[in-house]
Amino acid sequence: MRAVDMILKKRDGEFLQEKEIHRFIEYYIKGMIPDYQMSAMCMAIYFKGMNSKEVSSLTMAMANSGDTVDLSPISGIKIDKHSTGGVADTTTLIVGPLVAAAGVPFAKMSGRSLGYTGGTIDKLESIPGFQTSINQEQFIKQVNEINLAIIGQSKNLAPADKKLYAIRDVTGTVSSIPLIASSIMSKKIAGGANKLLLDVKTGNGAFMKNKEDAYELAKTMVTIGQEVNKETIAIVTNMDQPLGTAVGNSLEVEEAILTLQGKTKGPLRELCLYLGAHMLVLADKVKDIDEGIPLLNNLLESGAALKKLEEMINAQGGNGEVVKNTSLLPQAVGKHQVKVRQDGYINFVDAEALGFAAMILGAGREYKDSKIDLSVGIKIHVKREDKVKAGQTLLTIHYNDKVKLEGALKIIPKVFQFANYEVEPEPLVYGMVSQRGRFTLNLKL
Ligand code: URA
Ligand code: CA
Numbered sequence: 328m329r330a331v332d333m334i335l336k337k338r339d340g341e342f343l344q345e346k347e348i349h350r351f352i353e354y355y356i357k358g359m360i361p362d363y364q365m366s367a368m369c370m371a372i373y374f375k376g377m378n379s380k381e382v383s384s385l386t387m388a389m390a391n392s393g394d395t396v397d398l399s400p401i402s403g404i405k406i407d408k409h410s411t412g413g414v415a416d417t418t419t420l421i422v423g424p425l426v427a428a429a430g431v432p433f434a435k436m437s438g439r440s441l442g443y444t445g446g447t448i449d450k451l452e453s454i455p456g457f458q459t460s461i462n463q464e465q466f467i468k469q470v471n472e473i474n475l476a477i478i479g480q481s482k483n484l485a486p487a488d489k490k491l492y493a494i495r496d497v498t499g500t501v502s503s504i505p506l507i508a509s510s511i512m513s514k515k516i517a518g519g520a521n522k523l524l525l526d527v528k529t530g531n532g533a534f535m536k537n538k539e540d541a542y543e544l545a546k547t548m549v550t551i552g553q554e555v556n557k558e559t560i561a562i563v564t565n566m567d568q569p570l571g572t573a574v575g576n577s578l579e580v581e582e583a584i585l586t587l588q589g590k591t592k593g594p595l596r597e598l599c600l601y602l603g604a605h606m607l608v609l610a611d612k613v614k615d616i617d618e619g620i621p622l623l624n625n626l627l628e629s630g631a632a633l634k635k636l637e638e639m640i641n642a643q644g645g646n647g648e649v650v651k652n653t654s655l656l657p658q659a660v661g662k663h664q665v666k667v668r669q670d671g672y673i674n675f676v677d678a679e680a681l682g683f684a685a686m687i688l689g690a691g692r693e694y695k696d697s698k699i700d701l702s703v704g705i706k707i708h709v710k711r712e713d714k715v716k717a718g719q720t721l722l723t724i725h726y727n728d729k730v731k732l733e734g735a736l737k738i739i740p741k742v743f744q745f746a747n748y749e750v751e752p753e754p755l756v757y758g759m760v761s762q763r764g765r766f767t768l769n770l771k772l
Pocket of ligand 2: 412416445446447
């Protein structure tokens with residue numbers, strides 16, 4: 328079948344066969360199908376959608392387009408965790424040590440930041456000496472020894488996804504749920520885990536701005552997991568305000584450390600315990616999260632999880648002392664405080680705008696090859712619902728460059744909205760989707 332016939336088929340709302348999808352991707356990677364035909368195919372998928380068989384076929388075609396990681400030399404059930412991306416979302420650096428301390432291997436490949444959402448690999452590189460590119464053999468050995476390793480993705484992981492994403496980015500076809508779901512799942516599957524926990528963020532600071540789309544994405548990814556025999560649980564969580572209190576690479580590492588020291592409490596810690604507990608359930612360590620959460624809480628309070636982080640840092644060539652002394656992390660030269668103008672309650676915190684402000688300071692990448700500054704970022708001292716007084720500090724901006732500070736300050740007025748009445752709290756977790764269906768939780772974490 329010619330490429331154009333497959334495009335016509337999809338354009339007219341018919342379903343593509345597994346073989347056709349595999350061939351389309353294979354020929355695209357080999358350069359036998361040009362970008363303009365792939366663009367037309369993406370647009371057809373954007374408008375006509377895909378059924379679950381098609382999405383799974385596309386996922387597997389992309390997963391097998393490059394290197395795949397074999398985690399079988401690591402004993403036990405290997406579970407990967409993925410966040411669809413948010414602001415002040417430092418969960419991996421906390422959840423990894425937590426579940427590793429509970430005896431569940433955490434062998435993770437992470438990405439770099441792009442746009443206003445952070446990337447775990449950049450954050451880790453703010454730890455002096457820390458190596459994120461270690462070879463496969465060492466990676467496996469380290470996980471077998473200490474249950475924990477986080478490294479950068481191999482350049483040749485799901486290359487079809489990279490090529491496709493670049494086309495989607497310039498053809499208005501990024502926000503197609505089958506394309507997003509297959510993109511994310513292809514990389515997770517190539518990464519070799521047996522089971523997956525997905526944190527699907529929704530709200531102004533997330534890719535999915537509304538809950539219904541987030542549930543749809545969650546359901547699509549869980550279905551792919553089911554089709555390819557990798558049990559998947561997706562949690563739909565609130566990204567209407569930053570999750571933690573720090574945006575920026577070394578600031579987020581500091582927050583992860585303070586959280587594992589038991590010093591910082593709040594939604595980031597709560598969500599990490601919750602996500603971690605689901606991972607323990609997937610790993611058959613506990614029967615439910617009501618058993619998992621207290622178990623992880625003890626590992627946090629006892630310092631066992633912090634010790635795991637220290638072990639990982641030392642094993643990957645970093646200075647493990649940072650877990651006791653966060654001033655060893657890169658520090659920005661200037662600090663600028665933003666104050667509350669009048670008494671009231673905070674009823675809106677624009678996570679996306681804060682993420683953009685941090686990117687302008689140099690904490691994030693506007694383009695794939697932008698250089699980032701690991702020391703800059705923003706500390707957030709208040710959250711939605713807080714009662715505040717005039718003169719109180721809202722934010723501390725850590726900067727190195729006055730011109731960039733001015734740029735970031737132009738965005739700050741949009742970040743907060745105030746009310747003169749008490750603001751109702753919103754849930755941190757909206758619900759979950761598992762192979763057994765969709766559950767909306769009435770859970771206030
Ligand atoms: N993240 C991905 O990895 N792929 C997408 O298509 C969107 C978000
Ligand atoms: Ca992240």
